[in-house]
Amino acid sequence: MSADRVVYVVDDDAVRSAVRLLFRTADLEVETFASAAAFLRDARLDRRCCVLLDIRMPGMTGTDLHDELLGRGVRVPVIFITGHGDIPMAVEAMRKGAYDFIEKPFDDDQLLSQVLGALEDRKQDTC
Amino acid sequence: MLEIDKAGMALRSALVEAPPRLQAEGEFQDAASGRWYVLHSHPLSWIDGRRASLCVLTDVTEERRARELIAKHRDAAHRTARLIALGEFASAVAHELNQPLAAIATYNHSCMRMLQSGNAEPEQLLQAMHICRDQAKRAGKIIQRLRGLLPHPGPALAEQDLNELVEAVLELAEPGAREAGVSFERALSPRPPLVRADRLLIEQAALNLVRNAVEAVQELAPERQRVTVATRVEDDGSGTLSVADLGDGVPPEARERLFEPFVTTKRGGLGLGLSICRSVVEAHGGTIRHEENSRFAFTLPR
Numbered sequence: 001m002s003a004d005r006v007v008y009v010v011d012d013d014a015v016r017s018a019v020r021l022l023f024r025t026a027d028l029e030v031e032t033f034a035s036a037a038a039f040l041r042d043a044r045l046d047r048r049c050c051v052l053l054d055i056r057m058p059g060m061t062g063t064d065l066h067d068e069l070l071g072r073g074v075r076v077p078v079i080f081i082t083g084h085g086d087i088p089m090a091v092e093a094m095r096k097g098a099y100d101f102i103e104k105p106f107d108d109d110q111l112l113s114q115v116l117g118a119l120e121d122r123k124q125d126t127c
Numbered sequence: 128m129l130e131i132d133k134a135g136m137a138l139r140s141a142l143v144e145a146p147p148r149l150q151a152e153g154e155f156q157d158a159a160s161g162r163w164y165v166l167h168s169h170p171l172s173w174i175d176g177r178r179a180s181l182c183v184l185t186d187v188t189e190e191r192r193a194r195e196l197i198a199k200h201r202d203a204a205h206r207t208a209r210l211i212a213l214g215e216f217a218s219a220v221a222h223e224l225n226q227p228l229a230a231i232a233t234y235n236h237s238c239m240r241m242l243q244s245g246n247a248e249p250e251q252l253l254q255a256m257h258i259c260r261d262q263a264k265r266a267g268k269i270i271q272r273l274r275g276l277l278p279h280p281g282p283a284l285a286e287q288d289l290n291e292l293v294e295a296v297l298e299l300a301e302p303g304a305r306e307a308g309v310s311f312e313r314a315l316s317p318r319p320p321l322v323r324a325d326r327l328l329i330e331q332a333a334l335n336l337v338r339n340a341v342e343a344v345q346e347l348a349p350e351r352q353r354v355t356v357a358t359r360v361e362d363d364g365s366g367t368l369s370v371a372d373l374g375d376g377v378p379p380e381a382r383e384r385l386f387e388p389f390v391t392t393k394r395g396g397l398g399l400g401l402s403i404c405r406s407v408v409e410a411h412g413g414t415i416r417h418e419e420n421s422r423f424a425f426t427l428p429r
Contacts, residue, residue, distance in 0.1 A: 014230035014262050021255065022233050025240040056222055083222045104225045108236040 003048065004119045005029040009039045009065065010054035010081070019052070019111075026112055036060035040068065050099075050118040051078045055086045063089050066098060077118035081106065131272070134219040138212040154187060162188045195302040202299070223269050227262040234259050284411075287329065289320040289358045289366045289427075296333045297356065300341065304354070307345035311337075314357035320366030322427035324411055329427070332404040332415075336370040336423050339400060342393065343374030343421060361426060365413075369424035376420030385417055 006023050008030065010016050016032045023030040033039040037060060045051070051069075053062035060068075066078055077099035082090045090101040099118045102111055156163050169181045234255045241247035297311050304311065322329075340354040351373040359367050377385060381392050386405040404425070408415040413427035 012226045012230070014258065014265070015226050015233070017258070018230040018233035018237070021237040022240075025237050025244070083218075083225050105229045105232055108233055 003029050005031060005046075005049040006052060006115055007031045007033070007039070007043055007045070007049050008052040009033045009036060009057070009062070010052075011035060011057045012054075015054075022108055022112070023115075026116075028115070036062070036065040036068075039065065045074060045076050047122060048119070049076055050115050050122065051076050052081060052115070053078060054081045055089055056083055063093050066093055066096065070096060077122055079111075079114055079118060130219040131216075131223050131269070134212070134216040135273070138209075138216040140212075154191070162186055163191045195305075199302045199306075202303075220269075220273065224266055227266040227269075230262045231259045231266075234262075283325045284323045285326065286321055287324045287326055289322060289368050290315045291319075292326070292330060292333060293356050293358060293368065296330055296337055299330075299334055300337045303338075304341045307341060307352075308349065309341045309345055309352045309354060312353055312355040314355055316358045316360050316366075318360050320358050320360045320368075322366040322411075322413075322429055324427055328407045329411070332407040332425065333368055333370070335400040335404050336425075339423075340370050340372035340374070340421070343376075344372045347374060364429040365426050366429065367424055367426040369418065369422055371419070371422035374421050377417065382417065386415070 006028050008016065008019055008023075009032070010019070011034055013034070016034065020030045020032055031043070033043065036057065053065055055062040062080055066080075069076070069078070078093075079099050080090045080093055080101035081104055082101055083104045087103075090098075094101065099121075100114050102114060153165050153167075154163055155166070163186070164184045165187050167183045167185070169183075171179055171181055173179045238247070238252055238255050241252065293313065293315060297313070301311070337354065337356065344352045344354065353373055355371045357369045357371070361367055378392060386401050401423075405415050408425045408427065411427050413425055415423070415425040418424050
């Protein structure tokens with residue numbers, strides 16, 4: 001049985017490594033990707049993971065990527081990380097079935113508890 | 128950083144683009160009827176050889192009204208475009224600044240968690256702190272870059288007559304003021320106050336003051352709906368333009384921070400008008416002040 005895992009997609013190197021360190025301190029396995037394309041190519045998704053997506057990214061955005069996952073029938077909890085002015089997009093994504101969203105600059109404890117909640121819900125999910 | 132650059136350029140062009148003109152040449156207003164006419168005159172010889180001139184007065188009141196309406200709409204569109212450009216710019220800046228700030232906050236938090244858990248490796252902590260420092264520098268660079276992006280690298284200075292500038296500004300403000308029932312009075316210096324200024328920027332600064340004054344009195348009793356624009360030549364040759372209204376003035380608690388950005392007493396105001404005025408005037412080596420309760424003035428060097 002694989003361990004709980006967080007998969008994070010964000011273009012910014014510093015933010016990516018910071019969040020990676022944060023989840024390690026919480027004893028969660030983390031996998032990060034610098035772009036939506038890299039995620040689609042290499043991510044291994046299973047029933048123990050939670051996906052974090054930055055909304056604003058060059059190329060394919062976080063919401064585009066979410067649409068792509070929905071189109072492929074992939075069911076994982078997705079949490080969006082939004083910046084100033086992206087709230088309408090996040091709301092739209094929630095309507096399409098995203099698990100949650102958090103505003104940047106975010107509170108780390110809140111992010112951690114959202115991720116843990118998503119992973120917990122995922123385990124209860126029977127499919 | 129590309130997004131900031133793009134949004135910055137859009138904002139700059141929106142700020143600098145000239146507002147529309149209203150007055151056409153040769154028009155005058157008949158004081159008694161309030162109607163507008165154009166006078167065309169043509170020299171001709173009378174049958175007995177005397178010289179005469181044929182004068183034709185055309186009533187252009189309706190045409191003028193239509194022109195005013197168009198100008199007003201264009202002006203409103205122009206202001207909306209500026210607000211949109213400003214909003215996009217702010218959003219791009221917020222995004223760029225959020226990245227390093229988020230990274231710093233998260234690294235700090237991780238360090239705290241490591242220290243609290245009792246298994247912190249000095250090496251790891253040191254590395255995190257290094258990254259925090261670099262990210263703080265990155266945020267600083269973004270701010271530095273913003274200063275380079277924003278208007279104005281340096282005003283395009285030329286000699287300007289403040290009296291002429293007042294006429295141009297009042298012409299722009301007239302349609303809106305008339306609709307609000309506000310009239311303008313001029314108290315212009317008989318000697319033209321000549322200053323060195325970027326015409327467009329100073330016009331914008333003066334227009335902001337006039338618009339503020341009109342807004343301050345538009346809901347008052349008719350006898351208080353007057354705005355006076357005055358000019359004078361100072362002893363040292365510099366020129367002053369002042370705008371006064373008969374409104375209630377600035378509330379005491381707002382006076383001190385009047386020229387700071389994002390400070391406003393107006394409902395729905397952005398709080399940028401006076402702060403832009405001050406930037407413009409100071410970029411010209413001039414000064415701007417809140418003189419009396421409802422009088423604002425700026426002085427520009429010759």
